[in-house]
Amino acid sequence: MMPTRPVWAEISRSGLLNNWKLLRSAVHNEADVMAVVKADAYGHNAVACAPLLERAGAKWFGVTCVTEAVALRKVCPDARILVMSGLWGGEAGAIIEHRLAPQVWEPFHFDLLEKAALALGLGPRSVAIHLEIDTGMSRQGVRSFDELEKLLARCSAESPILVEGVMTHFSAPEVLEPDETQSQIARFTTALDVVAKQGHHPVWIHAGNSATAFVPQHLETLKKLAQKHSARLMLRPGLALYGYSPRFTPHSRDAMNRELKPVLAWKTRIVSIRTIEAGESAGYNMTFRASRRTTLALIPVGYADGLNRLLSNCGSALVRGKKVPIAGRVSMDQTILDVTDIPQVEIGDEVVLIGEQGGECITAYDLADATGTIPYEVTCAINARVPRLLVD
Structure with missing residues (x-):
């Protein structure tokens, strides 16, 4: 039934694709870009937006939870999907079934995934995870390096868990003075050294959101960090994807700011x-x-x-x-x-x-x-x- 109530939101295909192209251009193909479509693509309709982005070259999508991920999988059967808020009891089976990549940091996350993998008879390193490091957000992520070492020790060659990615979340990447992001990057650098020392070699290292694409010094530092570990850098923009640049970003990127189109x-x-x-x-x-x-x-x-x-x-x-x-x-x-x-x-x-x-x-x-x-x-x-x- 077609809606008859005269209230609607128009989602611009051309605007969305324009913004995606700008973000890809901003990283000069030296990093991968994850399209963050959580919260129904920030209210823009994820199942409508994601296929457009996938056809434009998006390989990764970020969602909040397993429910969002399963809905997205129906329209993007081949995409990689990161579940950004961890997992809860009963969700590990769906994560494996729908080929999702969970963002993990709690010991019980490992328990759930290991148990589900064992029940399904999966072999070693068959369940990819992205390990989150708390570098100052104090919200999600492994907080201490001792805890990090203990979790990594669980990911042995015989474990079904594969550390495919290591990531963190910046609390204020758009604020340059004082530059709190630099201290978070320093802590992330140390954590990545611990990961490498434990014998894990993630394919992706990811940090940063829309603002990071507008801050050349942060982007360059993260690129070098990924190169050091023979990994691929990935950014996770959301707001800019839908046409709004973060405020307080450097004037050097004003031209790009103006080119973003609200979707x-x-x-x-x-x-x-x-x-x-x-x-x-x-x-x-x-x-x-x-x-x-x-x-x-x-x-x-x-x-x-x-x-x-x-x-x-x-x-x-x-x-x-x-x-x-x-x-x-x-x-x-x-x-x-x-x-x-x-x-x-x-x-x-x-x-x-x-x-x-x-x-x-x-x-x-x-x-x-x-x-x-x-x-x-x-x-x-x-x-x-x-x-x-x-x-x-």
Whole structure:
């Protein structure tokens, strides 16, 4: 059944492929690029985006959990898929069955994988893992070098577990002063030396996200680190893949920043129009009160769709190529716009919440700034009841 509610998000094929090409170009083919499509591709629809990227040359995809990975495997049967949040009881069998690469760091992760491999009668080094090192994020990863040595000792030549990759996660790669990433790289360097001393030779060493592709000094350091261990460097960009550059990145990459194209446009239509007189209110709790004769337009989008309630009385939308303010509270399923200054506005007019119209633009950064958050949350928050439509 085709959706009839006039709320939708357009996902630009050309924008996504443009951004992928730029990221590949930024690393000069001296590193592999993992397309991070976790959280439903940051709200862009992973099962729609991933096949496009795979056809463009993406070999690796990063997802949050086994459930996301299994859904992705159905549309990308030959891709390598990294499960980035570890595994839990009952998931090891699915990891093996669907040829997934789990990101591991806890001893029980090894227990689960070893038990599943034994039950399936798998031979030595048949289950590939990517071992995460905690270099300062204090979230995931092996924290101490003693613990690292103990885990590596479990990966003997007879073990079903193969250390295919070693990775870490930077806490602030876009911040250069003070450069906390350098201290994390130093700790990662020591951890990789421990891995090598224990006789393990990972195929991939990976660290860094979108920001790393924009910071030449970090990228060059990581390349040399991978070369030292005869491994291939891999980066894991997410935000830039969907068209937004990390803030506070060096001006030397401004040209690349400008070439990134936002992939998602969020649109709706005006479904009702009315006029109120000066002094009348609109919306819950009468937080909007007209100072003049005012034309109000209703759009069928609310916080249940992902339009943050903090945009009440301060957000905006595009109507007929002009920005118009949100009038009153954002409701669960509806929002009111003040379109008094838009002549000849009509029911059915297209409204842009994120995207371009008539030379004006509203970005996920704009919504993030207005609500005190980050663009990742803005796009991830767009509810699944808003259909994603591939365009161009």
